[in-house]
Amino acid sequence: MFAPVAGVNPTKTTSHRVIIPFYVYAALSFIVGCVLLFTSSGAFTGPHFQPQLLAITHVMALGWGSMMILGASHQLVPVLIEGKLYSNVLAYLSFGFAGVGIILLVWAFYHFDFGWTAQVGGLLILIAFLFYLVNIIASMRNGNHKNVHATFVLAGTLWMILTISLGVLLIFNFTFNVLSMSSVSYLPLHAHLGIIGWFLMLVMGVGSRLIPMFLISKYSNEKRLWQVFYLVNAGLLLFYVSFILYPVQWLYIISTVLVVTAIALFIQFAFKAYKARIRKAVDPQVKIALGSSWMMLIPAIMLAFVFATSQLSTHFEKLVLVYGFCIFFGWISAIIFGMTFKTLPFILWNKKFHKKAGVSRTPNPRELFSQPVFRTMVGFYFGGFILFITGIFLANVLVLQIGAGLLIICSVLFNLNVFRMLRFKS
Amino acid sequence: MNEITNNPDLCEKALDVLHEVIDPEIGLNIVDLGLIYQLDFDTEEKVIYCTMTLTTQFCPMGESIQDGVTNCLQFNFPEYRADIILTFDPPWSMEKISPEGLDWLNGGSRF
Numbered sequence: 001m002f003a004p005v006a007g008v009n010p011t012k013t014t015s016h017r018v019i020i021p022f023y024v025y026a027a028l029s030f031i032v033g034c035v036l037l038f039t040s041s042g043a044f045t046g047p048h049f050q051p052q053l054l055a056i057t058h059v060m061a062l063g064w065g066s067m068m069i070l071g072a073s074h075q076l077v078p079v080l081i082e083g084k085l086y087s088n089v090l091a092y093l094s095f096g097f098a099g100v101g102i103i104l105l106v107w108a109f110y111h112f113d114f115g116w117t118a119q120v121g122g123l124l125i126l127i128a129f130l131f132y133l134v135n136i137i138a139s140m141r142n143g144n145h146k147n148v149h150a151t152f153v154l155a156g157t158l159w160m161i162l163t164i165s166l167g168v169l170l171i172f173n174f175t176f177n178v179l180s181m182s183s184v185s186y187l188p189l190h191a192h193l194g195i196i197g198w199f200l201m202l203v204m205g206v207g208s209r210l211i212p213m214f215l216i217s218k219y220s221n222e223k224r225l226w227q228v229f230y231l232v233n234a235g236l237l238l239f240y241v242s243f244i245l246y247p248v249q250w251l252y253i254i255s256t257v258l259v260v261t262a263i264a265l266f267i268q269f270a271f272k273a274y275k276a277r278i279r280k281a282v283d284p285q286v287k288i289a290l291g292s293s294w295m296m297l298i299p300a301i302m303l304a305f306v307f308a309t310s311q312l313s314t315h316f317e318k319l320v321l322v323y324g325f326c327i328f329f330g331w332i333s334a335i336i337f338g339m340t341f342k343t344l345p346f347i348l349w350n351k352k353f354h355k356k357a358g359v360s361r362t363p364n365p366r367e368l369f370s371q372p373v374f375r376t377m378v379g380f381y382f383g384g385f386i387l388f389i390t391g392i393f394l395a396n397v398l399v400l401q402i403g404a405g406l407l408i409i410c411s412v413l414f415n416l417n418v419f420r421m422l423r424f425k426s
Numbered sequence: 427m428n429e430i431t432n433n434p435d436l437c438e439k440a441l442d443v444l445h446e447v448i449d450p451e452i453g454l455n456i457v458d459l460g461l462i463y464q465l466d467f468d469t470e471e472k473v474i475y476c477t478m479t480l481t482t483q484f485c486p487m488g489e490s491i492q493d494g495v496t497n498c499l500q501f502n503f504p505e506y507r508a509d510i511i512l513t514f515d516p517p518w519s520m521e522k523i524s525p526e527g528l529d530w531l532n533g534g535s536r537f
Contacts, residue, residue: 002463002464002477002511002513002515002516003513003515013484013485013486013488013489075486078484079482079483079484079485079486082482082483082484083484084484213481213482214451216452216520216531218520278520278523278528278531278532279452279531280531280532280533281533343486346450346451346486346487347486349450349487349490350486350487350489350490353490354489354490354493354494355493355497356497357447357450357490357491357493357494357497357498358446358447358493358494358495358496358497358498358501359497359498359501362450364450364453365450365451
């Protein structure tokens, strides 16, 4: 005998009205990031601490990467915890506060103004993530909160709140000297808490659930995922503590080894899931998302070179720039390309066609966006990505501008497809 | 209480028409995917009880699939009302995919 579901209806997922604003904001941020990349190409031939680079980094990290992750996770957290999202209102508040805060912060950074605009912007983003944290914790309390995927998301959110709190302190430090050292000296800590604590943790937590699900893979290894979780967090904690209390290079190297080992184990997990898949045909969106797992290794290799290179070397600044570029325009962007066109068509298909399912011909969700435009976008993306890195190494503004130009075309194509899906008529 | 029967002819026809309901993400019909657990016809009250599952709880496509089953059964059996009984006990697993479904996922073309 089958036991019917009691309590919350497990088919009632998060409304598309909650999710779509995040996707739209992220898509527009991508264009802004690429245009700033073009107009600020010259800055990539100099040191890494410059107003334009600060603005680009925060458009990409917050407007593009984080807004997309926030949007997708409001849809995917219920799948991870097997429970309903606690509050749509908190999700709207997260969007509103982050949306305004990011604009203020990026505007201030671009004009190298650490006054009230940057301070208010930073605080609004912090409040947005606190709303998100409350929503995640409350949702987990009502669902299956003991699973590894949800734990990754929760820990990632806590690291992000620490990252933003430190970022806000750094902004205030420019005006009020609240820290013992200059704000610039804390940037490596601020950046890595965000990149590894937030982005890597979220990608691993959500990816470890979605990759086997999309591939219909028989492979599962929760023990391995817990090992990955502990390795990343141990690496981050060691880095944090050593940075604050005992800043020596060998401790940084140990923390890097721990995180790189975790990345290697995660890639192995993804590869085993791929090998054990039942569904042989893998669509381009999943391929690019899987490929982005390998792209995690590029910044790791860059980091090894950064360690190996003296800070006095002429190559040091270039390596730092390439390292940052590979993270935001490489790894994170590639994941977003894959996951946007793997999740958004289904969210919108659900909205437009669920009443017609089973009685009349409905389009395949993949038909909501243009496959040729998607493939062209990927082509421009890889061309722009490789050329821009070449431009940094050559310190050649023309090559940088051509690379950025290709990335602008890529961002426009990305937006064309996103808005095509939003406007698709049933 | 009306007698609810597993009328083999009606069940066979219902299963046949449910092949039209596709899991939009996977692209495979829900019968071969193994989502349909049981079909019962209440011929007096004119109700079809369909006990089914989803590949995962809170699946973003869950509502569409459930609506698809309701629409399909009511369209093909206009004198009946469809009543969906959703269960995750037992949960769906890959072993529930039919040999035809496995063949299709492997790139075969039985459909």
